[in-house]
Amino acid sequence: MTIVTIHKAKMELSKLLARVEAGEEIVIARGEEPIAKLVPFELQKKPVRGYGRFAHLRDKIPTDLFLQPMSENELDAWEGKYSFPGDNGE
Template sequence: MSTTVKISEAKAHLSELLARVEAGEEVIIARGNAPIARLTAIDERRQRLAAIEAVRAIRARAKPVTQEEIREWREEGRRY
């Protein structure tokens, strides 16, 4: 569910609006009738899971690497 509030109302009731966002509500802030911002709760767990899935997708497309290649890369970094 979302609620739209004008900027002046958002300024006056920011703490209340943030409590509503924490409870799962979405708040749209508007200048006049034009929406300009959206307040939503940050779901850090969902963001972490999305990042993990993105890494897994990249790794799935990558070609396999041999142990010899890994050793060469490690030694290459030690040469300088």
């Protein structure tokens, strides 16, 4: 671990950052007193999401559910047959 003064850190920041990128830790001191440490930044990996709210249904829903044709009742509902007057712009 290298210790540098604030003045030297100001003058050579680019060089110090290159050394930090290479894995070195650098302490910045005011006179003899250490006040900060430059360390490599580690990106946090996003955790892998587990199964959500509907995981319990995974094996119970048929895989072709959304490929099946709609019944007459479902088609009528999509077309607004069961809507209240005024709800669909009338």
